[in-house]
Amino acid sequence: MLRFIVKRVGLSILTLLIVSVIIFLMTSILPGDIAKQTLGRDASPEAFEVWNKEKGFDKPLVVQYGRWMGGLMTGDLGTSFKFALPVSEVLGPAAAKSAQLAIVALILIAPISILGGVAAAMNRGKKVDRLLTVGGLSAAVIPEFVWGVVLILLFGVVFRIFPVSAFPNEENPNIFNSVYHLLLPSIALLFVLFGYISRVTRAGVIEALDSDYMRTAVLKGLSRKTAVFRHVLRNALLPTIAVIATQVPYLVGGLIAIERVFNYPGFGNTLLKAVIARDFPLLQSAVFLTGLVVICFQLIADILFAILNPRIRQRVTE
Amino acid sequence: MSTNNIPTLELRSLEVAYTVRGIDRSVLRGVSFAIAPGEAYGLVGESGCGKSTAAFAAMRYLPRNGKITGGEIFFEGKNIVDIDEEDVAQLRRSAISMVYQNPSTALNPTIRIGKQIAEVFELNGVSSSDAMMMAEQALTRVQIADPARVLRRYAHQLSGGMAQRVVIAMALASNPRLLVMDEPTTGLDATVEAEVLDLVRELRRDTGTAVLFISHNLGVIRNMCDRVGVLYAGALVEQGATSDLFSNPSHPYTVGLLRCIPRGGLHKSTDRLDTIPGTPPALGLKFDGCVFVARCALADDKCRTQLPQMVTINVAHVARCFHSDKASSLPRSVEQIEYAPQVTGHSTKVGDALLNISHLSKVFTQDGHKVRVINDVSLTLGVGETLGLVGESGSGKTTIAKLLLGLTPPEEGGVVTLDGKGLAKTLNRRDVADVGAMQIVFQNPDQALNRRHSVTRIVGRAVERLRKFSLANAIARAHELLSGMRVDASLHSVRPVQLSGGLKQRVAISRAFAGAPQLVVCDEPTSALDVSVQAAILNLLVDLQKQDKTSFIFISHDLGVVRYISDRIAVLYLGRVVEFGTSQRVFNGPFHPYTEALLSSVPNIDGSTRKRIPLTGSVPSPSNPPSGCVLNPRCPRKAGSGYETLCETEEPNLNEVEPGHFMRCHIPMAKLKQLQS
Numbered sequence: 001m002l003r004f005i006v007k008r009v010g011l012s013i014l015t016l017l018i019v020s021v022i023i024f025l026m027t028s029i030l031p032g033d034i035a036k037q038t039l040g041r042d043a044s045p046e047a048f049e050v051w052n053k054e055k056g057f058d059k060p061l062v063v064q065y066g067r068w069m070g071g072l073m074t075g076d077l078g079t080s081f082k083f084a085l086p087v088s089e090v091l092g093p094a095a096a097k098s099a100q101l102a103i104v105a106l107i108l109i110a111p112i113s114i115l116g117g118v119a120a121a122m123n124r125g126k127k128v129d130r131l132l133t134v135g136g137l138s139a140a141v142i143p144e145f146v147w148g149v150v151l152i153l154l155f156g157v158v159f160r161i162f163p164v165s166a167f168p169n170e171e172n173p174n175i176f177n178s179v180y181h182l183l184l185p186s187i188a189l190l191f192v193l194f195g196y197i198s199r200v201t202r203a204g205v206i207e208a209l210d211s212d213y214m215r216t217a218v219l220k221g222l223s224r225k226t227a228v229f230r231h232v233l234r235n236a237l238l239p240t241i242a243v244i245a246t247q248v249p250y251l252v253g254g255l256i257a258i259e260r261v262f263n264y265p266g267f268g269n270t271l272l273k274a275v276i277a278r279d280f281p282l283l284q285s286a287v288f289l290t291g292l293v294v295i296c297f298q299l300i301a302d303i304l305f306a307i308l309n310p311r312i313r314q315r316v317t318e
Numbered sequence: 319m320s321t322n323n324i325p326t327l328e329l330r331s332l333e334v335a336y337t338v339r340g341i342d343r344s345v346l347r348g349v350s351f352a353i354a355p356g357e358a359y360g361l362v363g364e365s366g367c368g369k370s371t372a373a374f375a376a377m378r379y380l381p382r383n384g385k386i387t388g389g390e391i392f393f394e395g396k397n398i399v400d401i402d403e404e405d406v407a408q409l410r411r412s413a414i415s416m417v418y419q420n421p422s423t424a425l426n427p428t429i430r431i432g433k434q435i436a437e438v439f440e441l442n443g444v445s446s447s448d449a450m451m452m453a454e455q456a457l458t459r460v461q462i463a464d465p466a467r468v469l470r471r472y473a474h475q476l477s478g479g480m481a482q483r484v485v486i487a488m489a490l491a492s493n494p495r496l497l498v499m500d501e502p503t504t505g506l507d508a509t510v511e512a513e514v515l516d517l518v519r520e521l522r523r524d525t526g527t528a529v530l531f532i533s534h535n536l537g538v539i540r541n542m543c544d545r546v547g548v549l550y551a552g553a554l555v556e557q558g559a560t561s562d563l564f565s566n567p568s569h570p571y572t573v574g575l576l577r578c579i580p581r582g583g584l585h586k587s588t589d590r591l592d593t594i595p596g597t598p599p600a601l602g603l604k605f606d607g608c609v610f611v612a613r614c615a616l617a618d619d620k621c622r623t624q625l626p627q628m629v630t631i632n633v634a635h636v637a638r639c640f641h642s643d644k645a646s647s648l649p650r651s652v653e654q655i656e657y658a659p660q661v662t663g664h665s666t667k668v669g670d671a672l673l674n675i676s677h678l679s680k681v682f683t684q685d686g687h688k689v690r691v692i693n694d695v696s697l698t699l700g701v702g703e704t705l706g707l708v709g710e711s712g713s714g715k716t717t718i719a720k721l722l723l724g725l726t727p728p729e730e731g732g733v734v735t736l737d738g739k740g741l742a743k744t745l746n747r748r749d750v751a752d753v754g755a756m757q758i759v760f761q762n763p764d765q766a767l768n769r770r771h772s773v774t775r776i777v778g779r780a781v782e783r784l785r786k787f788s789l790a791n792a793i794a795r796a797h798e799l800l801s802g803m804r805v806d807a808s809l810h811s812v813r814p815v816q817l818s819g820g821l822k823q824r825v826a827i828s829r830a831f832a833g834a835p836q837l838v839v840c841d842e843p844t845s846a847l848d849v850s851v852q853a854a855i856l857n858l859l860v861d862l863q864k865q866d867k868t869s870f871i872f873i874s875h876d877l878g879v880v881r882y883i884s885d886r887i888a889v890l891y892l893g894r895v896v897e898f899g900t901s902q903r904v905f906n907g908p909f910h911p912y913t914e915a916l917l918s919s920v921p922n923i924d925g926s927t928r929k930r931i932p933l934t935g936s937v938p939s940p941s942n943p944p945s946g947c948v949l950n951p952r953c954p955r956k957a958g959s960g961y962e963t964l965c966e967t968e969e970p971n972l973n974e975v976e977p978g979h980f981m982r983c984h985i986p987m988a989k990l991k992q993l994q995s
């Protein structure tokens with residue numbers, strides 16, 4: 001098992017390196033002269049040169065990449081052009097905010113979607129199943145920001161149950177208040193992800209319900225409920241775990257629209273600002289961080305998979 | 319057990335229907351039989367005739383679309399058709415258990431074996447620590463090696479035979495009064511099958527459990543059961559004491575079934591197998607008369623219009639037939655034909671050398687270890703002859719087929735020549751003529767035929783490629799081939815899904831014959847088919863051989879089939895040829911000790927008792943073969959032969975022990991003959 005984890009971590013680091021090269025090259029070949037953008041069109045050529053030199057843009061790409069990577073290792077992510085602050089000071093709080101939203105959303109989404117999927121599978125072909133499947137899919141085709149607006153209008157403006165902003169205005173909000181503010185965007189995300197996750201769960205549970213070992217369990221004399229609980233869930237939830245793990249990076253780094261709608265100073269919002277301002281140091285680090293999150297969760301999913309599935313674990317240990 | 323007259327299980331006019339597209343279709347039509355305490359009752363019949371449905375109905379476990387539409391099921395005198403789920407569960411927990419066809423998938427892949435067995439004890443109120451101890455005892459009872467270790471294993475770490483022992487242990491854990499066994503040895507090797515059957519017999523003697531035994535294998539049923547029922551199209555057509563029913567079958571269906579089987583001694587050179595014409599009726603078809611009427615050579619107007627009742631043949635032997643007295647003289651559906659003598663003027667004649675395999679080896683790399691799966695195999699085959707390859711799974715039968723076809727290259731030094739011409743090691747380096755000259759027919763035509771193409775296209779494409787025919791000519795030739803294989807012209811444009819298993823295999827054979835092959839490798843071509851269909855396919859293969867002087871390599875785990883169709887036999891063990899010779903020599907002995915054990919493990923359909931020569935332990939891993947003779951740790955003849963030391967230290971050569979008969983054994987022929995007499 002240890003060997004498996006070490007191998008997986010090694011592979012993840014390699015992937016991350018490749019990702020970093022791609023990010024670096026892409027941001028480097030983006031059109032537009034950064035110096036001109038920053039200093040304005042009328043600045044003198046000398047000023048450009050001085051600026052470029054100061055920022056290191058006159059060096060060969062390899063050297064620039066080396067400097068960037070070196071910075072990443074030591075935690076020095078450079079200085080944001082737009083905010084004139086160290087990138088880490090801009091990204092840090094934003095990432096923390098995004099993580100909060102992701103955690104709240106996940107705690108809401110995972111159990112509800114799994115329960116929905118199991119319920120649909122257990123009532124295959126019946127009304128409950130159709131309602132959950134069709135409802136889930138219908139909800140998923142509507143983009144999350146539309147759900148966001150609808151929810152704000154309904155619960156924030158008409159009924160005034162939830163705040164319209166995801167971010168408390170107080171100085172030091174307590175945890176309950178923070179969570180309370182995050183509920184509405186989380187529900188919007190639930191609508192989008194429920195159909196997907198519950199469908200995968202449903203398929204997994206149905207496969208396990210139809211399996212020979214489930215038949216064995218029932219013919220041993222277990223009640224259907226006990227049999228499902230003991231013999232079906234563990235096998236059925238494997239694909240679900242993988243799907244949820246792949247959705248986590250989206251929840252952390254991909255919620256640009258939701259953050260805009262709920263006026264939430266998260267990671268997505270910051271990323272957007274970096275793109276608009278061509279704030280290269282910020283953009284590079286933000287995208288890199290997103291990649292890091294994606295790879296980390298893939299790794300977590302792989303390890304969880306191995307723990308739950310003895311066949312994979314075995315292959316691993318042998 | 320009990321001495322009263324209440325049967326353990328009794329089905330009375332049981333009717334079961336499956337709802338397909340909103341319509342109820344009968345699967346069981348008034349089935350009645352009873353199993354006394356301690357009795358073993360067998361149900362036989364071809365696939366789709368309702369055997370498994372009857373078994374699952376007895377467990378009160380039907381598929382989602384299945385329901386009992388009439389009749390009663392009594393368990394120890396109590397009708398269990400209408401009892402509620404909780405009572406059914408209680409019955410399964412304590413009184414009725416089941417053993418399934420695929421033991422490996424019947425076990426939960428993510429839960430340790432110990433916990434799965436212990437669960438049964440816990441359900442009966444045993445504490446979890448005691449339950450684990452009892453699970454170990456349960457495994458000891460089924461004679462599994464190292465029970466304590468097996469407890470901690472997962473299903474995928476067990477061989478098929480071990481998994482079935484675990485399932486049996488689990489079934490017996492509740493001390494059931496009825497054990498339902500649904501094809502418990504189908505898919506297992508003959509040697510493993512024999513061990514499992516021995517175990518079941520022994521356990522039954524100890525526990526006195528009544529058994530409902532389902533199998534399509536008449537030999538197994540004959541050896542395991544006290545009484546037998548024959549099911550056809552969901553109706554019980556004959557029932558009787560086992561020996562009585564087998565020696566005096568009185569329903570045309572039973573007679574037909576028994577005639578399909580290539581049993582001891584039959585050989586293609588003298589006997590053509592009989593088949594049952596036609597196909598079983600579609601699910602849920604309604605009958606005015608006898609269910610078998612459409613396929614029965616004795617059928618008359620009375621059979622078509624009146625439902626026959628059970629007729630008593632003798633004491634406990636009954637048959638549902640108006641003509642049971644004539645059943646034994648049922649006209650053959652397949653005539654014995656005299657094949658025309660060979661056309662003269664051909665350059666080759668039957669028996670001339672065609673295929674020469676010399677020093678073929680194959681090494682696979684598995685987890686960094688070298689595994690020698692084929693070790694120095696040399697064989698020859700003549701024109702128009704069949705070479706049968708036999709051996710337990712893992713002996714290398716299929717790998718040899720792959721090596722011959724160039725699907726995987728042999729190691730350096732291995733040479734395959736066909737008709738005097740050396741073949742390239744891999745398929746893509748062989749020219750079209752070579753590819754066409756050697757073709758294969760697989761076990762499962764479902765997976766071997768492209769389901770998106772029509773039958774004509776599947777065969778025509780092969781003709782076009784292998785014979786360089788124009789498209790129009792290729793299609794014409796495809797029709798010719800298919801008709802020659804008795805695939806009706808009306809079926810030439812359909813896709814494989816619309817065909818029955820037997821027809822699919824005929825299409826696959828047509829495809830193999832597209833390039834006018836000299837050699838066709840048949841890898842378990844009839845293993846997935848019912849016996850009547852198997853007989854028809856075997857007849858077809860023999861006809862083709864007689865017509866075109868095609869040679870076959872025939873791989874099968876069914877020794878009866880191999881014996882019937884083969885001229886020469888090669889017996890494989892751990893990638894080595896241990897015996898090679900004419901069919902007669904190999905099957906009549908003196909045998910190589912491995913061949914002897916293999917042959918003795920086949921359940922005998924003729925009812926003659928024969929001492930089983932057991933192979934102890936399981937097949938060793940080819941990655942770590944035993945020193946000396948690879949068979950020596952399991953060899954039934956080593957002990958007491960006087961050659962023990964030699965056997966354990968030196969690997970014997972494949973010696974010619976008599977003209978045309980090769981054996982890889984240190985024990986001299988004369989000694990073997992003496993030991994085996």
